[in-house]
Amino acid sequence: MKRSLISDLMKSDIVQTGVLIQGWVRTRRDSKGFSFIELNDGSSLKNMQVLADETLPGYNEVVLKLTTGSALAVEGDLINSPGAGQRWEIKARNIRVYDIAPESYPLQKKRHSDEYLRTIAHLRPRTNKYSAAFRIRSELAYGIHKFFKEKSFTYIHTPIITASDCEGAGQMFRVTTLEPTMQKPVDFTQDFFGKQSSLTVSGQLEAELFALALGNVYTFGPTFRAENSNTRRHAAEFWMIEPEMAFCDLSDNMSLAEELIKYVTAHVMEECPDDIDLFARFVEKDLTKQLEKIVGSEFVRLPYRDALLLIEKSGQTFEFEVPFGQDLQSEHEQFLTEDYFKKPVIVYNYPASIKPFYMRLNDDNETVAAMDVLVGRVGEIIGGSQREERLDVLERRMDECGLEKDSYWWYLDSRRFGSVPHSGFGLGFERLVMMVTGIANIRDVIPFPRTPKNIEF
């Protein structure tokens, strides 16, 4: 008999005889002469209520011994449930036990704290909240590919191991086959690649090269930062989406960022209504309103200078002041997105001094064509810019940043041979999942999070 998914059976219009479901027991309730078993197979939040009668073979030895977490196959008939609370149930004809979970099974049929579930990350996808989170994560990933496919972007796989150091994005993890040693200097000519190499902190530079060939491209892959960040929004290994578009200026870039966020948000609201509803009820009370706002309103576009003025004139007391030339603090971002505009805000034209070399210098010679998309609760979800396409300006900026130009010869070549205006950005995938679900900690939106001092599982 072919296995049916509980999610499909729940949508059935008719009673069905002879169906097979397989899954894990969430709870069992006994009555005189029969038991109810709630079975979940991960296909959706919904459990199938299984009616197990005492006439079943092995009822006393098997059914009455079933514990939360046990694995079963149930053959039976899909019938209308006479009880309140569910439309369908399965009257079992045969129950096959794969495994009885012992009493040491760590998940109970009650609410656990996120902190505890993190210590059993191998089992937490069996809970409602985490199964919902990871179904949404999957659907978001699909939505992103669908968006770019519909816009005729080409999906590029940029390298994960790289030799380009200091791409402007922080500390990198070393990749080496050399034995660990405290001895210095290390002779990297003896190493696997004959050169010092690392895990990528961004696929952007490589994506730019492909944008200057294929027009519109994007990457979607893992990214690594060896920063000692201990916050709810940073992980050492995370996934990033990086579109890169030729013949595209900062304004087009912002438009695409806004369109992408709206598209994928609407996509999961459409495809995962039950899962979203769980988060709206139990995790972030305001979630539905927030998501509707994201999908339905125009994002604010605010030059950096104007952002400073707003913060100054707000009358609010902040812990930090923001003189020109410094980045906005978290509290300022929160003020803009949560208090003042109450919707996503794109801050652009930042001072060149706080942004990396590849961002295009504006005519004022002081700011660059950078943009950050800020959303409530999560903060910076996108960072991007128009890229510096003028070779002389780019080289000057690299000098100012103290970069070794020779090792970027291939990047600079793109400005020598048919250079054009182009733009792109990086979207933090985990932060997107946080935005859409209301989950507050990045460690809870990635299956097995990597953070400082944490690499279990």
Place this chain on the structure above:
RNA sequence: UCCCCAGUAGCUCAGUCGGUAGAGCAGAUGGCUGUUAACCAUCGGGUCCGUGGUUCGAGUCCGCGCUGGGGAGCCA
């Protein structure tokens, strides 16, 4: 890396003024009921994070360490 908070039963947590540990859930046993995180009764269950100190006496006070969380910075 800096600042703040927490660590007590398998899980969630209470523990007063420093006087020797408790509830709910989970588990086991029995009962009841087309049940809905079922319900009722009984029972078992503790390295009070570790370490040193103060004290007649420390879960409780103090020092150090470990782990977790929140905030800040770095950013996606």
